[in-house]
Amino acid sequence: MSPAVRQLCLFADIEGYSRHRAPEQVEAQHRLLQVMWYACSTAGVRIHPSHRQDQGDGQLLLLQPGVDEATVIAGLITGLRDALYEVNRNIGWGRLRLRAALSQGAIQVGATGYIGVAVVAASRLLDSPDLRTALAKSRHTDLALIVTDDLYQDVIRQGHSGLDAARFQRVQVANRKKAFRATGWVHVAPPPAENPNVLLPHIERDGRPWRTGMLGVAVTGGAGLLVGGAVAGYELGAFDGDPLPAVADHHGALGQDLYGYDPDGFDDVDGLPEVPHHPDAGWGDPGGWDDGHHDSWSADHI
Known part of the structure; x- marks a missing residue:
């Protein structure tokens, strides 16, 4: 087993993926990869091939250790928002809308996947009713993000450039079947004020x-x-x-x-x-x- 390394964890999932037919799901996966690659580029981070886990309607990425978390988180949010704007300019099969979760912690690479509290937290927060509802109710935008409480306290609320704590709403996430309970902070990203001129x-x-x-x-x-x-x-x-x-x-x-x-x-x-x-x-x-x-x-x- 690999050593435990503290990393940021980004988990994203496509809204309404199962409602689409196979050709449309292929297109959705293609657009998802474009959005995730662009967001990482905007944030200035690299993803080692072994630190990416594809899940059809979603993707889990582990960011390299030692990054400036405030800069990276702001870049990821902006990159996801702008890339979604671009892929949705030509509607085609329909709008691509994403839920995303950010966490951080010591993570190991196991035999069949990633191991760590941060990975579990990101997965549970991503699937929370609060995040699903936030995206469903916000038809003017295509991104709803949730961050763990420690990331909010340590990074978001500290007044760093590009991060507005007032735009994050506190929620309590509980999943009895998974024995999970945690505080999260939901952010519904507003659309860009103007065309961001994205090159996907x-x-x-x-x-x-x-x-x-x-x-x-x-x-x-x-x-x-x-x-x-x-x-x-x-x-x-x-x-x-x-x-x-x-x-x-x-x-x-x-x-x-x-x-x-x-x-x-x-x-x-x-x-x-x-x-x-x-x-x-x-x-x-x-x-x-x-x-x-x-x-x-x-x-x-x-």
């Missing part, structure tokens, strides 16, 4: 994003993609605070794409020459997970 990522079938960017380059999963005369590779493990990484990511001594390089320091790049850019497994960041370390456009990738 394109989601591939495997759930990984790419989007067009500088020099006509599109980033895609695993292989190179030729767009507008340029070739780029997408490296999932090179998150630098932006869940939509740039293309100058993991490269070997001869310019190889070290896709799948293990950030934990285990050698999974067999048969390649030495990689002086990532000296050894004992180096503090062999996988290039530090902020800003791999976030540039490189001529040897174009």
